[in-house]
Amino acid sequence: MEKLSSEQSETSDRVLEFDLSAELRHGIAVSNLAYALSKELGLPHEQCYDLAIAGMLHDIGKLKLRSYINGQESNPMVIEELKYVRMHSTLGYEELKDQGYSDFVLESILYHHENYDGSGYPSNLAGKEIPIGARILRVCDVFCALSQERSYRKAFDKHTVMELMIDEIKNFDLEVFLAFQRVVHASQAGK
Numbered sequence: 001m002e003k004l005s006s007e008q009s010e011t012s013d014r015v016l017e018f019d020l021s022a023e024l025r026h027g028i029a030v031s032n033l034a035y036a037l038s039k040e041l042g043l044p045h046e047q048c049y050d051l052a053i054a055g056m057l058h059d060i061g062k063l064k065l066r067s068y069i070n071g072q073e074s075n076p077m078v079i080e081e082l083k084y085v086r087m088h089s090t091l092g093y094e095e096l097k098d099q100g101y102s103d104f105v106l107e108s109i110l111y112h113h114e115n116y117d118g119s120g121y122p123s124n125l126a127g128k129e130i131p132i133g134a135r136i137l138r139v140c141d142v143f144c145a146l147s148q149e150r151s152y153r154k155a156f157d158k159h160t161v162m163e164l165m166i167d168e169i170k171n172f173d174l175e176v177f178l179a180f181q182r183v184v185h186a187s188q189a190g191k
Helices: 002-012 020-040 045-057 062-069 078-085 088-096 103-110 132-147 158-167 174-189
Strands: none
Touching (some): 020 174, 088 103, 158 174
């Protein structure tokens, strides 16, 4: 019991933790929102379907980092985690590239952390250089991450999430973001 308490203490001090069930819930939420947003933007049906797949798989690269994130490596450093977690989109792309997924799905996954102003990763792409699928996933991923509870914080309510996203509007394609707002407001009106 003492060993468990010690491990829990070490883990609770960590910035990041990997919880497979939480990652699956997040993937489903991103998938559903990406599908609805791509439909709102008028993308062809095949691309809407592909974005649903990409939304489900966008963080699959984190599986490669799981033992490091959860502190199962010897003496992991919390600061170092951020560097490695930034590799997850590239690791996901590498894992999936020979498994029959379309280039649209693969590029959406690879670039889903690119910011519209060029400050994202892995390639510091900006504006329309970022594939449309990645621009859609970027908005959906941020919204779902902020809307869901994390080990280090409670979920934010929808109103707060929208305010936080507006404060960081430079990260998003404005056309995509406006369509995203229509989707979110329509889903709230339907509830």
